[in-house]
Amino acid sequence: MASSxxxxxxxxxxxxxxxxxxGLKYTPxxxxxxxxxxxxxxxxxxxxxxxxxxNKQYKSIGFGEMVTVKPASYISLDSLFELKYNxxxxxxxxxxxxxxxxxxxxxxxxxxxxxxxxxxxxxxxxGDSTAEVLSGNFSLNAKNELRKxxxxxxxxxxxxxxxxxxxxxxxxxFLTNNNYPTQQEKAFYDSYKNELTNRSGAQEDAFLIxxxxxxxxxxxNQSLDKQKTLEALTKLxxxxxxxxxxxxxxxxxxxxxxxxxxxxxxxxxxxxxxPIGTDSYVxxxxxxxxxxxxxxxxxxxxxx
Numbered sequence: 470m471a472s473s474x475x476x477x478x479x480x481x482x483x484x485x486x487x488x489x490x491x492g493l494k495y496t497p498x499x500x501x502x503x504x505x506x507x508x509x510x511x512x513x514x515x516x517x518x519x520x521x522x523x524n525k526q527y528k529s530i531g532f533g534e535m536v537t538v539k540p541a542s543y544i545s546l547d548s549l550f551e552l553k554y555n556x557x558x559x560x561x562x563x564x565x566x567x568x569x570x571x572x573x574x575x576x577x578x579x580x581x582x583x584x585x586x587x588x589x590x591x592x593x594x595x596g597d598s599t600a601e602v603l604s605g606n607f608s609l610n611a612k613n614e615l616r617k618x619x620x621x622x623x624x625x626x627x628x629x630x631x632x633x634x635x636x637x638x639x640x641x642x643f644l645t646n647n648n649y650p651t652q653q654e655k656a657f658y659d660s661y662k663n664e665l666t667n668r669s670g671a672q673e674d675a676f677l678i679x680x681x682x683x684x685x686x687x688x689x690n691q692s693l694d695k696q697k698t699l700e701a702l703t704k705l706x707x708x709x710x711x712x713x714x715x716x717x718x719x720x721x722x723x724x725x726x727x728x729x730x731x732x733x734x735x736x737x738x739x740x741x742x743x744p745i746g747t748d749s750y751v752x753x754x755x756x757x758x759x760x761x762x763x764x765x766x767x768x769x770x771x772x773x
Contacts, residue, residue, distance in 0.1 A: 505535060505588075512590055512607045515615055525594040530602070530635050533589030538608060540582035583610045585617070591638050593631050600628045604638070624674055630681040633688070643684050644691050653693055657684075664762060679764055695735070696722050703737045703757050706765055715750070716742040732761040 509532060517527045539547070553566045585608040594601045602624050608617040626634060636643040640658050642650040650658070661680045668676045686701045687693050699722055708714065721738040740754040758767030 505586075507613055508535075508586060508588055508609050509590075511609060511613045511615065512588060513592075516592060520594055523594075525596055525601075528593045528595060528631070530591040530593060531639055533591075536587040536589075538585040538587050540584065583616065585610055593634070595628055595631065598628055599625055600631045601625050602631065602634050602638075624677055626678050626681060630678065630685065633681040633684045636684060637681060643688055644693070657693060661762070676762075676764075679762075683763060695724070698763060699735055699737050699759060702759065702763060702765065703739050703755075706757060706768060707739065707741075707755055714741045714743050716752075720754075734761070734766065735759045735763070736767075 513527070513529055520527055550570065553563045553570065556563050556566065587606050587608045589604070590607055591602070591604045594603070603620055604622045605618055605620040607615065609615055624634075633643060635641070637658070640650060640655070642648065642654055644651070644654060661683075665673060665676055665680070683698065686698055690697045690701070700719055703719070704717070718740050719737065720740060721736065723736050725733045725736065727733050735758065737757045737759070738754070739757065740752055742750040743753050745751050752773055754771040754773055756767070756769045756771060757765060760766050
């Protein structure tokens with residue numbers, strides 16, 4: 470038994486020695502996942518290099534699905550392989566197809582157009598108080614050389630809303646730290662993203678920022694409850710961050726609907742005690758209106 474093992478070892482050693490002497494060596498195969506990770510690193514490094522001189526801090530938000538962009542010659546080759554596969558399944562001969570495949574392979578080898586791998590990337594460039602959030606398609610060749618960049622969207626938002634843009638663009642849970650969004654959160658994304666397509670220019674930017682602010686309020690409340698949202702928006706509009714007041718009262722929070730049931734607007738009647746000296750306070754009252762998407766459309770101070 471020992472001699473048999475020894476003989477097999479000698480045979481294997483001889484084969485390995487022969488392969489090496491012939492100049493053949495094993496080349497580890499790189500997985501598609503590893504190749505994609507390499508492409509991502511190239512894209513991130515290129516963006517960091519490009520914007521470093523502008524004192525803007527690059528932050529990766531995420532990558533979408535990779536798309537392979539093939540020249541026409543490669544598409545034709547794929548079609549021939551698909552035809553060959555279907556014929557073989559039917560038990561038919563494929564000699565003519567095999568000849569066409571060989572010819573098409575030669576055409577592909579001489580095609581100067583490259584197969585490109587397009588990565589969809591979302592990232593932010595943060596300044597002192599604002600951040601530009603961008604989405605773009607980055608196309609690289611098989612050598613991971615960047616060949617083409619096309620930006621698909623760009624928004625300038627307050628820096629404190631970048632985290633919520635991350636949630637928004639990836640449609641992640643934003644009320645809590647859950648791994649997946651609730652049905653209510655999904656409905657929110659559907660509604661507000663659909664409405665964004667109806668806006669353009671400055672209105673589009675403003676509506677996105679408004680959406681992100683609603684998400685921030687909802688995160689703090691851990692709820693998308695309408696009344697809680699309206700109360701928070703009212704205090705923000707009236708006090709603008711000032712907390713020097715007391716005895717706040719929401720006298721009325723009402724929803725107004727059309728005959729069809731569609732929401733027309735919301736109205737909020739709000740009052741509080743405002744300091745006018747060391748120990749003196751005066752009551753102030755406001756009536757605010759918000760549209761169906763909670764954008765402020767009315768602001769009135771009521772004389773008491």
